[in-house]
Amino acid sequence: MTPPKDFTAAVGSDMRASQRRVLFVTRRTSPQVKVYDEERVQTFSEVLIRALLAVECLLIGLVLMSLFFNAPLEGIANPTNTPNPAKAPWYFLGLQEMLHYFPPVVAGVLIPGLLIIALIVIPYFDINIEAEGFFLKNRQQRLMLSMIVAGSLSIFLWFFDVYVALAPTVIIAALMLLAAFSSPQSPGRLRRYLALRPIFWWIMTWFLFELIVLTAVGTFFRGPGWSWVWPWRS
Amino acid sequence: MPTMTTTTETHLVREGSELDRREFFTKLGLGSLGVATAGTLAFYYQYLSPNVLFEPSPIVNAGALDRYPLGSVTLDVNSAIYLVHLAEGYFSLSAICTHLGCMTAWKPELNMIACPCHGSRFSEEGQKLAGPAPRPLPWLKTWMSDDGELMVDRSVTIPQFQFLRV
Amino acid sequence: MPGTIETYFDKLERTRVWRSIFRSGKGTSTLHNALAIQQNVFLHLFPTKVRKRMLGLGATWYLGTLTLGTFIVLVVTGILLMLYYHPSVPRAYSDVKDLQFAVSSGLFLRNLHRWSAHAMVFLAFAHMFRVFYRGAYRAPREFNWVVGVFLLLVTLLLSYTGYLLPWDQLAYWAITVGTNISSAVPLIGDKIRFLLLGGHLVNANALLRFYVLHCVILPLTAVVFLAVHFWRIRKDGGLYVRESEPGAASHEQQSSNEEQKTR
Known part of the structure; x- marks a missing residue:
């Protein structure tokens, strides 16, 4: 009599399509193995051709833009004359807008430094992994917490007259309030959508919203002496 | 089975001094590597800080006193300083905004100094009136030369309200 | 004809020289196509196969691919621009003027470089937000997200150092303001600014340092990080797919259908 084997082995059979899989199931357990094969395509040449096509489309756009619009070039650098207003490149205008309100240590060092650290640690925090709607569990507690955070942030921004950053914060807080009183069964697509958003979605969306608003304000709404101007009135 | 345990034990005992020696050499190696790294960093730092700079002299000759009538604020754009003559006497201010180094300008119609970059405003004595600038405009060392001309040292700041009385 | x-082409591909360079051999079988990726030092960074539903425009919007595309355009146009540019004061400005008005196609190349730079910054940001909202930063892709954040920073630095090179008013004051921010760092701020500019003022030294950063140090850094970034996509299991997406469900149905057929 042969002793009972303490494992069973199985071999995947679609060898033409993908690599061979050898599966060992030990100790006579009966695990549920859900196997489905995704349809895959070869990188060479199908994916590469698609990537090339995408880049070509972009290149056509860039070439057309370069033919019709000239890159800006002002007078030679003159240390004795500061242009008014002196603006950084567009992707730093959000930062420059912050520099208008806060001292350089805060707006130029602390805020960007913390932002970079926050971006780096995103995947290492469990808060970013939980993908359930934020207000579906412990609704009252979580609503109170988020309103306290949003409220103190708003008061802080209001105190420093940063109305430009205050507006997106208030809008996001209002949307959170709406989400808290919605459920996946709510009428209206927006409410159903918001009810299912997890916490990291709210934080990132607030950040993205702030980024867009601050950059847009710095680009279009700031004139001489960093005063507020309406772009359509110039 | 018992024999096996004894052999491993003696083996471990013999390895003890071996491990100590190994650890010592590892520490020695890592330590010297650390010293070498620190030396390299110091080398880089020294190399990257230039010793000789071709930058304009900090001492400026601002010319005769009568160029600055009473109550006037004059900007010398080339040296980035204001020469101010008030009832209390003469003094000079740096024209570089203390916020982020933009060149400010005197606005006679507003009676204040304004920065074009982030909207800071200063009084004619350099006091901050508005905007994000963290400090007032610094007062610069000002004296009169033997020829009766105003001299300013841009590298030396003095306490505020030290007027040059003539 | x-x-x-x-x-x-057929004859060329059969020559000894061709076969010594491309070892995958002639043919379009799965093996040949896999070898074409695997045996190429550049392409082997990529997986040999990609999930089909990741090829649709909606899955990635091709943002990463397009960012790489702008980077390649920037390298090519940048090298060409370097041939007419002296990083010295005030020669730099007149060189850029010459590129605009005297050099054949100089204006076009400078425009292309400038607009591609803006596009690259925008696409890198868009790529980051897209990856975030799809949740593609989750394990085992955490480290690749971090590499991506570094690449975003390198992109911003590349764009910022390039901003000074034309030596016009825009450039000069943007760099003056920007480097003064670095002097706001507590304790060592002024030292950082001094090292960055090679002096106390934005001057010829600063231009040369920014030039070296822009043309040598930062592009090399970017290339190294890019290689890691692509290689990690392969090592972390290919482009991220969400199991809850309709694509996965239909595949499950397909496989169960096949099972029924075999029964």
């Missing part, structure tokens, strides 16, 4: 060109 369409046949002739094909036969020429």
